[in-house]
Amino acid sequence: MSQRLRHLTTLEHLPRETIERLLDRAETMRDGCAHGTRKLDLLSGRTILNLFFEPSTRTRTSFELAARRLGADVINFDIGFSSTSKGEALFDTLHTLEAMHLDAIVVRHKVSGTPEELVRHAMSGVSVINAGDGNRAHPTQGLLDMLTIRQHRPDFSRLTVVICGDVKHSRVARSDVHALTALGAKEIRLCSPQALMPSADEFPQCVITDDFDAAIEGADAVIMLRLQKERMAVTDLPDEAAYFTRYGLDNRRLERASKGALVMHPGPINRGIEIASEVADGPQSRILEQVGNGVFVRMAVLAEVLGR
Amino acid sequence: MSQRLRHLTTLEHLPRETIERLLDRAETMRDGCAHGTRKLDLLSGRTILNLFFEPSTRTRTSFELAARRLGADVINFDIGFSSTSKGEALFDTLHTLEAMHLDAIVVRHKVSGTPEELVRHAMSGVSVINAGDGNRAHPTQGLLDMLTIRQHRPDFSRLTVVICGDVKHSRVARSDVHALTALGAKEIRLCSPQALMPSADEFPQCVITDDFDAAIEGADAVIMLRLQKERMAVTDLPDEAAYFTRYGLDNRRLERASKGALVMHPGPINRGIEIASEVADGPQSRILEQVGNGVFVRMAVLAEVLGR
Amino acid sequence: MSQRLRHLTTLEHLPRETIERLLDRAETMRDGCAHGTRKLDLLSGRTILNLFFEPSTRTRTSFELAARRLGADVINFDIGFSSTSKGEALFDTLHTLEAMHLDAIVVRHKVSGTPEELVRHAMSGVSVINAGDGNRAHPTQGLLDMLTIRQHRPDFSRLTVVICGDVKHSRVARSDVHALTALGAKEIRLCSPQALMPSADEFPQCVITDDFDAAIEGADAVIMLRLQKERMAVTDLPDEAAYFTRYGLDNRRLERASKGALVMHPGPINRGIEIASEVADGPQSRILEQVGNGVFVRMAVLAEVLGR
Numbered sequence: 001m002s003q004r005l006r007h008l009t010t011l012e013h014l015p016r017e018t019i020e021r022l023l024d025r026a027e028t029m030r031d032g033c034a035h036g037t038r039k040l041d042l043l044s045g046r047t048i049l050n051l052f053f054e055p056s057t058r059t060r061t062s063f064e065l066a067a068r069r070l071g072a073d074v075i076n077f078d079i080g081f082s083s084t085s086k087g088e089a090l091f092d093t094l095h096t097l098e099a100m101h102l103d104a105i106v107v108r109h110k111v112s113g114t115p116e117e118l119v120r121h122a123m124s125g126v127s128v129i130n131a132g133d134g135n136r137a138h139p140t141q142g143l144l145d146m147l148t149i150r151q152h153r154p155d156f157s158r159l160t161v162v163i164c165g166d167v168k169h170s171r172v173a174r175s176d177v178h179a180l181t182a183l184g185a186k187e188i189r190l191c192s193p194q195a196l197m198p199s200a201d202e203f204p205q206c207v208i209t210d211d212f213d214a215a216i217e218g219a220d221a222v223i224m225l226r227l228q229k230e231r232m233a234v235t236d237l238p239d240e241a242a243y244f245t246r247y248g249l250d251n252r253r254l255e256r257a258s259k260g261a262l263v264m265h266p267g268p269i270n271r272g273i274e275i276a277s278e279v280a281d282g283p284q285s286r287i288l289e290q291v292g293n294g295v296f297v298r299m300a301v302l303a304e305v306l307g308r
Numbered sequence: 309m310s311q312r313l314r315h316l317t318t319l320e321h322l323p324r325e326t327i328e329r330l331l332d333r334a335e336t337m338r339d340g341c342a343h344g345t346r347k348l349d350l351l352s353g354r355t356i357l358n359l360f361f362e363p364s365t366r367t368r369t370s371f372e373l374a375a376r377r378l379g380a381d382v383i384n385f386d387i388g389f390s391s392t393s394k395g396e397a398l399f400d401t402l403h404t405l406e407a408m409h410l411d412a413i414v415v416r417h418k419v420s421g422t423p424e425e426l427v428r429h430a431m432s433g434v435s436v437i438n439a440g441d442g443n444r445a446h447p448t449q450g451l452l453d454m455l456t457i458r459q460h461r462p463d464f465s466r467l468t469v470v471i472c473g474d475v476k477h478s479r480v481a482r483s484d485v486h487a488l489t490a491l492g493a494k495e496i497r498l499c500s501p502q503a504l505m506p507s508a509d510e511f512p513q514c515v516i517t518d519d520f521d522a523a524i525e526g527a528d529a530v531i532m533l534r535l536q537k538e539r540m541a542v543t544d545l546p547d548e549a550a551y552f553t554r555y556g557l558d559n560r561r562l563e564r565a566s567k568g569a570l571v572m573h574p575g576p577i578n579r580g581i582e583i584a585s586e587v588a589d590g591p592q593s594r595i596l597e598q599v600g601n602g603v604f605v606r607m608a609v610l611a612e613v614l615g616r
Numbered sequence: 617m618s619q620r621l622r623h624l625t626t627l628e629h630l631p632r633e634t635i636e637r638l639l640d641r642a643e644t645m646r647d648g649c650a651h652g653t654r655k656l657d658l659l660s661g662r663t664i665l666n667l668f669f670e671p672s673t674r675t676r677t678s679f680e681l682a683a684r685r686l687g688a689d690v691i692n693f694d695i696g697f698s699s700t701s702k703g704e705a706l707f708d709t710l711h712t713l714e715a716m717h718l719d720a721i722v723v724r725h726k727v728s729g730t731p732e733e734l735v736r737h738a739m740s741g742v743s744v745i746n747a748g749d750g751n752r753a754h755p756t757q758g759l760l761d762m763l764t765i766r767q768h769r770p771d772f773s774r775l776t777v778v779i780c781g782d783v784k785h786s787r788v789a790r791s792d793v794h795a796l797t798a799l800g801a802k803e804i805r806l807c808s809p810q811a812l813m814p815s816a817d818e819f820p821q822c823v824i825t826d827d828f829d830a831a832i833e834g835a836d837a838v839i840m841l842r843l844q845k846e847r848m849a850v851t852d853l854p855d856e857a858a859y860f861t862r863y864g865l866d867n868r869r870l871e872r873a874s875k876g877a878l879v880m881h882p883g884p885i886n887r888g889i890e891i892a893s894e895v896a897d898g899p900q901s902r903i904l905e906q907v908g909n910g911v912f913v914r915m916a917v918l919a920e921v922l923g924r
Contacts, residue, residue, distance in 0.1 A: 033409065039353040045655040047681065058404060061383055065355065065408055068381045073684045075677055092884060096674060099907035100681055101649065268400060291407035341717065347661040366712060369691055373663065373716055376689045576708060599715035 005304050007128045009115040010137040011178040019182050023147050025300035026293065033069065033296070042303050044071035046103040051077050051093075052131070053109040058267065059131050059140075062291070063106050066298035072103075072306075090114070091121045098124045103306055105129070112136035127305040135169050141266055142175030144297040146183060148290050149221050152262055156183040160258075162215045164191040164247060165225025165274055168198045172266045176223060181205055191215040193235040193247065212247050213256060221262040224249050227274050240273050250276040254284065262286045313612050315436045317423040318445040319486040327490050331455050333608035334601065341377065341604070350611050352379035354411040359385050359401075360439070361417040366575065367439050367448075370599075371414050374606035380411075380614075398422070399429045406432045411614055413437070420444035435613040443477050449574055450483030452605040454491060456598050457529050460570055464488070468566075470497040470523045472555060473533030473582055474504040480574045481506075484531060489513055499523040501543040501555065520555050521564060529570040532557050535582050548581050558584035562592065570594045621920050623744045625731040626753040627794040635798050639763050641916035642909065649685065649912070658919050660687035662719040667693050667709075668747070669725040674883065675747050675756075678907075679722050682914035688719075688922075706730070707737045714740045719922055721745070728752035743921040751785050757882055758791030760913040762799060764906050765837050768878055772796070776874070778805040778831045780863060781841025781890055782812040788882045789814075792839060797821055807831040809851040809863065828863050829872060837878040840865050843890050856889050866892040870900065878902045 002018045011019065032040055048067045050060050060076070067074045077097070097105060104127040107115055112134030119128050132138040153159055161180055167173045167190045180188050189207045190198065200208055209215050216222060227243065237243045244250075249263065263275075263285045271277050280287060310326045319327065340348055356375045358368050368384070375382045385405070405413060412435040415423055420442030427436050440446040461467055469488055475481045475498045488496050497515045498506065508516055517523050524530060535551065545551045552558075557571065571583075571593045579585050588595060618634045627635065648656055664683045666676050676692070683690045693713070713721060720743040723731055728750030735744050748754040769775055777796055783789045783806045796804050805823045806814065816824055825831050832838060843859065853859045860866075870879065879891075879900045887893050896903060 047684070049677075057385055061357075061385055061405075062408060064383055065410075068355070068383075075680055075684075077673055077677055089884075095904055096883060096907050097677075099904040100678060100911050101908065102681075267404060268397075288403055288407040291404050292409065295408050365693055369665075369693055369713075370716060372691055373718075376663070376691075575712060576705075579708075596711055596715040599712050600717065603716050 004307065007115070007119050008139050008301050008305060009119060009128060009130045009133075011139045011142045011175050011182070012137070014178070014182060016182045016184070019143070019146065019179055022143055022297070022300050022304060023150060025303060026143070026147050026296040029069075029296040029299040029303075030293075039069055039071060040299075041071040043067065043103075043306055046072040046306055047075060047101075048072050048104045048106060048302065049075045049077050049097060049102050050131075051097070051105050051107045053107075053114075054132070056108055056132070059108065062294045063129075063131060063298050066295050067302055069295070070299055070302055072302070075102075090117070094118055094121060095123060098122060098126050102126055104302065106131050108132045110134055129301060129305065132171055134171065136171050136174060137178075138171040138175045138266075140294065140298055140301055141172050142179040143301070144290055144294040145172075145176050145223065145264060145266075146179045147293045147297055148264060148286050149262060151289070151293075152286070153220055156180070156185045159185045159221065160187040160189070160219050161185055161221045161223065162189040162191055162219040162257075163223045163225065164212055164215065164249070165227055166196040166231050167192045167225065168196045169228070169231065170225050173198075173223075173225060177203060177206060189215045189219065191247070193237065195234040195236060196231060213253065216253060216256045219257045219261055221264060222249060222254070222257055223264045224269075224274050226266065226268065227270055244273055244276075248272075248274055248276060249279050251278050251282070254279055260284060264290055267291065312615065315423075315427050316447050316609050316613060317427060317436060317438045317441075319447045319450045319483050319490070320445070322486070322490060324490045324492070327451070327454065327487055330451055330605070330608050330612060331458060333611060334451070334455050334604040337377075337604040337607040337611075338601075347377055347379060348607075349379040351375065351411075351614055354380040354614055355383060355409070356380050356412045356414060356610065357383045357385050357405060357410050358439075359405070359413050359415045361415075361422075362440070364416055364440070367416065370602045371437075371439060371606050374603050374610055377603070378607055378610060380610070383410075398425070402426055402429060403431060406430060406434050410434055412610065414439050416440045418442055437609060437613065440479055442479065444479050444482060445486075446479040446483045446574075448602065448606055448609055449480050450487040451609070452598055452601040453480075453484050453531065453572060453574075454487045455601045455605055456572060456594050457570060459597070459601075460594070461528055464491040464493045467493045467529065468495040468497070468527050469493055469529045469531065470499055470527040471531045471533065472499040472520055472523065472557070473535055474539050475500045475533065476504045476506045477536070477539065478533050481531075481533060485511060485514060497523045497527065499555070501545065501551075503542040503544060504539060521561065524561060524564045527565045527569055529572060530557060530562070530565055531572045532577075532582050534574065534576065535578055552581055552584075556580070556582055556584060557587050559586050559590065562587055568592060572598055575599065620923065623731075623735050624755050624917050624921060625735060625744060625746045625749075627755045627758045627791050627798070628753070630794070630798060632798045632800070635759070635762065635795055638759055638913070638916050638920060639766060641919060642759070642763050642912040645685075645912040645915040645919075646909075655685055655687060656915075657687040659683065659719075659922055662688040662922055663691060663717075664688050664720045664722060664918065665691045665693050665713060665718045666747075667713070667721050667723045669723075669730075670748070672724055672748070675724065678910045679745075679747060679914050682911050682918055685911070686915055686918055688918070691718075706733070710734050710737055711739060714738060714742050718742055720918065722747050724748045726750055745917060745921065748787055750787065752787050752790060753794075754787040754791045754882075756910065756914055756917055757788050758795040759917070760906055760909040761788075761792050761839065761880060761882075762795045763909045763913055764880060764902050765878060767905070767909075768902070769836055772799040772801050775801045775837065776803040776805070776835050777801055777837045777839065778807055778835040779839045779841065780807040780828055780831065780865070781843055782847050783808045783841065784812045784814045785844070785847065786841050789839075789841060793819060793822060805831045805835065807863070809853065811850040811852060812847060829869065832869060832872045835873045835877055837880060838865060838870070838873055839880045840885075840890050842882065842884065843886055860889055860892075864888075864890055864892060865895050867894050867898065870895055876900060880906060883907065
């Protein structure tokens with residue numbers, strides 16, 4: 001059996017069996033919550049701190065719900081988002097929080113690598129869970145995406161996935177690629193405008209293209225990324241309508257995918273920019289299942305890193 | 309027995325027996341809390357989300373206390389108050405929250421009708437409780453006002469109530485009128501400057517006047533509304549002192565009411581504008597009893613909509 | 617036995633035995649948390665409200681953790697920091713909160729004396745705990761500093777302490793002096809630039825000086841205060857480097873203190889301004905022990921004022 005995780009900062013280089021154990025555990029949480037037991041007491045008496053240097057109500061709420069459902073206490077440490085919070089000041093904050101005898105810190109920070117730095121500088125037994133760092137990793141999003149796919153397409157070796165949008169700046173895309181690679185997905189296609197395309201060196205295992213119509217052909221899962229409006233400017237596409245024409249997902253384009261292909265999005269969605277309402281609200285959309293799975297995956301991760 | 313409520317968006321058209329059941333239940337909560345049991349476990353394992361699009365520390369805290377006293381978990385979802393949060397984006401937020409398996413959403417929004425829209429668009433079993441929408445309804449405030457009145461004047465059929473201030477824009481006034489009507493109050497008088505007077509069509513069952521001295525004559529309960537300072541401009545009264553002279557409640561004016569008349573205010577009060585300190589802090593003031601009753605009423609509403 | 621406290625607003629004039637009882641109780645809390653019991657249920661069903669008119673994530677989090685570890689519910693009442701919140705409006709807020717049946721209010725306010733005013737105006741059995749008021753008192757910081765000293769130097773009658781920095785505006789310095797005086801410290805030295813020096817009348821029991829090299833000579837504990845950058849201007853020292861040269865603590869200067877002298881700081885530290893990293897992170901630093909003790913002291917205070 002693979003070793004229990006003490007931290008979760010990235011899915012990169014995680015062995016397949018670890019990822020599968022976390023997904024199995026998330027299913028157990030789902031069953032536990034479904035069968036009348038609304039609250040498990042696995043983490044009773046434990047304290048989890050949400051340390052968000054970037055605002056994110058959705059992810060923070062999902063972690064808070066996950067921790068509460070396991071009986072843990074949750075503290076929201078609302079750091080001024082404008083403060084630099086870099087270098088030594090960040091580690092002083094870490095050490096102060098550790099000294100208060102917390103069990104886990106859930107951290108989001110715009111600087112890539114911050115969670116690993118916290119792990120390196122941590123002095124006590126505190127566990128660090130990455131809730132998103134820069135462009136680099138969003139491991140619980142990666143896991144919840146895998147859980148959602150597995151519930152519908154359990155055999156990853158036959159799975160073709162396309163991830164479309166601003167791949168270059170997306171931590172979601174990176175964590176998805178890491179997980180899909182570990183789970184042995186058949187083919188991973190990354191699609192974005194030239195200006196938002198990642199380097200091929202970073203993703204040697206993927207097909208990279210700027211042609212969405214070709215990329216979606218026969219795909220079993222279509223993961224659409226949120227377009228940050230400030231990134232639109234660099235795409236060479238004059239406006240949102242033009243972006244949608246080239247890279248938006250509507251029913252017509254979805255027909256090119258395999259029958260019943262899963263439509264996914266990390267949310268919040270921009271309707272009419274990267275995804276049409278007819279698709280977001282359509283029968284193939286798994287977007288809300290992703291949200292629900294997010295709570296179970298975060299329960300699984302908290303139970304993993306804080307388990308005795 | 310009237311049907312159990314699944315949501316509480318307004319008191320309008322609620323049958324008398326439903327309102328009375330909620331008030332009875334609030335009394336039970338009060339007794340429970342008074343007799344040593346500081347916490348009831350009726351809603352253990354349930355999760356209630358405060359979704360406030362308008363800031364309101366008092367009402368949010370009252371709901372949070374009510375939920376905690378029933379053993380429920382509470383999540384505060386702090387939506388950016390400046391964001392438009394309208395239309396589809398609002399429903400996407402709703403569906404995201406539903407997907408996280410919440411049991412109830414307590415919502416405040418400046419747009420009238422938002423709670424009903426949430427009910428119409430809700431996809432799962434989530435209950436919606438209105439904590440104030442636009443000018444339209446503030447049903448838990450209406451209920452706590454009725455509870456406060458009933459504790460002192462149990463026979464509504466002999467009750468004359470005057471509501472004074474900016475009736476036109478007041479959701480509190482509307483919910484009070486709905487509840488007083490259902491409970492069979494003898495007479496409801498609405499008093500405000502011409503510019504802040506509601507249309508008579510909306511309140512056919514009420515006496516409407518701009519003469520506070522006449523309106524307060526013989527009243528058993530006097531409900532003063534908070535004057536929003538930006539509304540002062542339209543009143544044709546040159547300043548706060550002039551407003552107070554015409555529409556403020558002081559001891560001299562209170563003497564016109566019936567002996568021991570109840571003085572009420574939804575808070576926070578503007579001393580010297582709509583109410584004199586001698587009255588707000590005087591022996592007939594029920595303002596703090598209203599606050600205390602607010603917690604019990606909210607416990608009753610949560611237990612009603614989430615009860616099994 | 618000295619009387620149980622109902623409130624804690626200042627350490628001034630508290631008898632030695634009361635302070636010692638609180639410190640003993642904090643040690644009991646520390647033992648309780650260390651021996652596997654992660655959560656005590658002393659305050660189960662009680663509700664504690666954090667009422668912070670000045671932002672302070674660290675102190676608020678410490679109180680929140682303390683309350684949760686005792687099984688209490690915690691409500692954060694986020695008052696607009698910009699609102700005046702003075703005079704009658706403050707008492708109206710107090711009375712509103714009391715009416716919601718809270719058990720304790722933890723208050724921080726920039727106006728000195730606010731906690732005592734709340735005690736004077738409180739109408740119910742609510743307990744008031746000062747989390748820092750103006751320049752005046754920060755009693756739980758004073759207690760945690762005493763606990764930290766006592767763990768290393770149990771005999772206060774042989775203890776020489778120096779407090780260095782902006783003593784004039786420091787509520788921490790005042791609470792430390794009050795506690796050290798009550799516990800019979802041998803000598804208390806206050807050191808600061810002339811412009812930040814308190815009046816000798818206020819501290820007749822202390823040695824006051826602007827010469828840090830002399831003040832630190834033979835000291836057993838060195839408490840460094842955080843320099844507010846806006847105060848720098850008045851010190852007659854041209855810049856941070858010049859301040860550090862005269863009043864900063866580095867290893868060279870620390871050698872003048874007694875062997876193994878304790879280095880303390882209420883945090884957050886300004887590295888290179890009032891304290892060198894070599895000292896802050898060095899073997900004599902007790903700064904993180906202070907943070908840990910802060911939680912236990914606050915548990916002790918909550919248990920004291922809310923105990924039955």
